[in-house]
Amino acid sequence: MRKAALLTQVLTVNTVLIVLTVIAALSVGVRLNGDLTGPPPLLVLAAAVLVTILANNFVMRRRFAPLESLTRTMEEVDLAVPGTRAQPSDDEPTDVARLRETFNVMLHRLETERIAAASAVLRAQEAERARLARDLHDEVNQALAAVSMRLAATAEGAPPELADELAETQRLATQAMHELLALARELRPAALDDHGLVPALRTQVRMFGERWSMPASFAADGTRPLLGEFEQIVAYRVVQEALSNVARHAHATRVKVTVMGCNGTEVKVTVTDDGDGFAPDRLNSGRSGLAGMRERALLANARIDVRSIPDEGTTVELTLPARGLRIAS
Ligand SMILES: Nc1ncnc2c1ncn2[C@@H]1O[C@H](COP(=O)(O)OP(=O)(O)OP(=O)(O)O)[C@@H](O)[C@H]1O
Ligand SMILES: [Mg+2]
Known part of the structure; x- marks a missing residue:
């Protein structure tokens, strides 16, 4: 009692x-x-x-x-x-x-x-994703490419009645390669590690526009924002989740992604759509996407601001500290 x-x-x-x-x-x-x-x-x-x-x-x-x-x-x-x-x-x-x-x-x-424990989990998760993406790209994709080439070689000398069957098998192998590469890119785009945040986001936005047939623009005021590796991954994942929300919930006609302050002390990454927007109480709806964004921002010592006006649209703004600096809260 x-x-x-x-x-x-x-x-x-x-x-x-x-x-x-x-x-x-x-x-x-x-x-x-x-x-x-x-x-x-x-x-x-x-x-x-x-x-x-x-x-x-x-x-x-x-x-x-x-x-x-x-x-x-x-x-x-x-x-x-x-x-x-x-x-x-x-x-x-x-x-x-x-x-x-x-x-x-x-x-x-x-x-x-x-923060230390969550950050260690997130870094381990990202490292695992990167390893998986590399394996998919380097090994499974190579194997499928070899299958496709052998099929093409076989098709050349094969009897005509097998030609259709072989062409279809080759088409399936090529489709599997594309799906595999898309999966690998989603897990961890090689561009992020090889070329940095801006090119990786530019590609992400272009592919988003193509996939959802929606005008999607990207702008940055520099090519190499002064961000550490972890901060770049956090920014990439926040944009990935924000874009996924635009596709799934917004009914938008256009979306815009910007990276500003590339040479300053704070880098601002924004995703703006002109869709349905949502009421502020949804921010704490306990769903995992927005909560995950907040968590990632916290671990990168960044600030995240989600502004949404019903029937006008939503802006997700992530403010990251340039390398070695702290963000004022
Ligand atoms: N850009 C947006 N436009 C309109 N509504 C949005 C947008 N982003 C989020 N929402 C609303 O906020 C809610 C919470 O979003 P959140 O990303 O946290 O969860 P979810 O997308 O529903 O699920 P999950 O991301 O876990 O798969 C969504 O269900 C949706 O109603
Ligand atoms: Mg979501």
């Missing part, structure tokens, strides 16, 4: 003590004086209880307020949105101040450890 709140417990104990004291005082008074003149004992008792409850409630509530506020902060803390700290309140007793400071130190440690 859940115990009553501390304040209720203190009030109850105090009330019981006062009642007992009043009863004891009354019986001693009766025994000493032997007369029962004056107000009736029950009235005295009721008045004592009432005054005790009111006075205690008033005093105790003020005393417990700092603890109450600390509890509220503890309940609200979300490690995915770091930076919340319990603030000192007026008349804070020393033991509550100690509790608050200890809680803040613990929070800082938890946030740091969580």
